Amino acid sequence: MLDRSFLEWPFFEERHRVLAEKLDAWAAANLAGIDHDDVDTACRHLVAWLGRDGWLKLTAPGDGNERLDVRTLAIVRETLARYSGLADFAFAMQGLGAGPISLFGTDAQRAQWLPKTRGGEAIAAFALSEPASGSDVANIATSARRDGDQYVLDGEKTWISNGGIADFYVVFARTGEAPGARGLSGFIVEGGNPGLSIAERIEVIAPHPLARLRFTDCRVPDNAMLGKSGEGFKIAMATLDVFRTTVGAAALGFARRALAESAKRAISRELFGAPMAELQMVQGHLADMATEIDAAALLVYRAAWAKDEGAARVTREVAMAKLYATEAAQRVIDAAVQLHGGEGVRAGHPVETLYREIRALRIYEGASDVQKVIIARSVLAETVEP
Numbered sequence: 001m002l003d004r005s006f007l008e009w010p011f012f013e014e015r016h017r018v019l020a021e022k023l024d025a026w027a028a029a030n031l032a033g034i035d036h037d038d039v040d041t042a043c044r045h046l047v048a049w050l051g052r053d054g055w056l057k058l059t060a061p062g063d064g065n066e067r068l069d070v071r072t073l074a075i076v077r078e079t080l081a082r083y084s085g086l087a088d089f090a091f092a093m094q095g096l097g098a099g100p101i102s103l104f105g106t107d108a109q110r111a112q113w114l115p116k117t118r119g120g121e122a123i124a125a126f127a128l129s130e131p132a133s134g135s136d137v138a139n140i141a142t143s144a145r146r147d148g149d150q151y152v153l154d155g156e157k158t159w160i161s162n163g164g165i166a167d168f169y170v171v172f173a174r175t176g177e178a179p180g181a182r183g184l185s186g187f188i189v190e191g192g193n194p195g196l197s198i199a200e201r202i203e204v205i206a207p208h209p210l211a212r213l214r215f216t217d218c219r220v221p222d223n224a225m226l227g228k229s230g231e232g233f234k235i236a237m238a239t240l241d242v243f244r245t246t247v248g249a250a251a252l253g254f255a256r257r258a259l260a261e262s263a264k265r266a267i268s269r270e271l272f273g274a275p276m277a278e279l280q281m282v283q284g285h286l287a288d289m290a291t292e293i294d295a296a297a298l299l300v301y302r303a304a305w306a307k308d309e310g311a312a313r314v315t316r317e318v319a320m321a322k323l324y325a326t327e328a329a330q331r332v333i334d335a336a337v338q339l340h341g342g343e344g345v346r347a348g349h350p351v352e353t354l355y356r357e358i359r360a361l362r363i364y365e366g367a368s369d370v371q372k373v374i375i376a377r378s379v380l381a382e383t384v385e386p
């Protein structure tokens with residue numbers, strides 16, 4: 001039985017508890033036995049199902065006063081990740097890809113895309129990283145030059161989730177208003193644009209649709225620009241400030257599943273004439289796992305709550321949540337593999353799958369080292385000399 005007591009923490013409201021219960025029931029009924037062999041097809045189906053049953057409405061606000069609620073996104077990601085890494089991925093990318101539009105889009109851009117991403121009728125992608133600029137975002141080389149009432153994009157983006165299956169990509173390119181980060185802008189590029197091609201499909205240890213994109217004389221109308229010219233870095237960072245916490249939430253979901261599998265195993269597996277659970281070193285593992293999970297959950301939900309409540313400072317809290325939750329989940333899952341013995345490395349076993357799923361979360365949306373830099377800078381900035 002999974003520990004659900006965290007839902008009673010003061011970060012949550014009744015609507016969050018109702019959501020967690022409903023989604024858990026939905027995930028249990030719908031996410032067993034997804035065929036991961038063909039990830040493109042599996043992802044398309046997942047986006048369609050998540051849209052059909054209303055879950056994708058949570059990835060972007062609808063009309064009126066609705067706004068993105070980070071606690072909601074975090075609960076959804078944590079829940080989906082416990083059942084299926086690919087379902088979590090499908091949900092998360094609709095949010096991240098549509099994020100710049102929901103946060104900075106014009107009414108026309110929002111009306112064109114958000115009903116489709118919320119309904120699972122359009123697949124979204126967020127294209128920031130390049131072969132020579134992953135962590136170093138300010139070094140982006142893809143260019144966008146103005147030509148009449150169009151912008152013309154040239155360059156490459158890599159590691160783009162949903163690359164190859166997305167209906168649109170939010171692409172960050174250099175428009176050159178100023179050097180470095182202040183010379184970037186965001187654009188919406190449709191998947192079928194003749195100037196956009198898939199240079200390479202990339203296979204990773206936990207299969208997801210992923211690609212390197214090439215832009216060659218890729219023309220978009222000037223109203224495809226998001227926000228103002230030169231605001232691209234701000235748009236990308238503001239979007240990541242919302243969604244980065246939810247990477248921690250996904251890690252939390254993976255870790256909770258690893259603990260649940262380990263506790264089941266400890267009770268059911270006989271070793272030396274008694275259940276494994278009676279070995280104190282096994283108990284030690286379980287205790288460490290449960291404690292790390294709660295510490296991670298506290299950081300993730302504090303960051304989500306701070307953002308939802310409009311706290312003055314969130315970047316440090318978000319960085320701590322992402323850093324700690326992903327690193328802790330790696331340790332928890334590694335312990336789960338250990339407790340499963342040989343079964344833990346059998347291809348397709350849930351803890352073997354988790355072992356592969358967790359790794360990339362410590363790298364994307366800002367590697368752990370980058371989160372440490374963010375936290376340290378904040379600490380130093382707030383330190384007054386004696």
Ligand SMILES: Cc1cc2nc3c(=O)[nH]c(=O)nc-3n(C[C@H](O)[C@H](O)[C@H](O)COP(=O)(O)OP(=O)(O)OC[C@H]3O[C@@H](n4cnc5c(N)ncnc54)[C@H](O)[C@@H]3O)c2cc1C
Nearest residue numbers: 126127128129134135159160161360363364365366367369
């Ligand atoms: C599965 C997956 C999905 C992804 N999806 C997307 C996507 O949808 N859209 C997108 O735009 N990108 C995506 N990415 C790219 C991802 O954001 C980058 O891989 C990440 O930002 C790191 O960039 P890099 O790979 O170029 O590594 P590098 O920037 O070369 O960094 C390599 C390592 O150097 C260290 N490092 C970097 N900077 C510092 C620093 N300041 N201080 C100390 N150490 C440092 C870290 O250990 C880091 O892991 C994805 C990546 C993966 C693996």
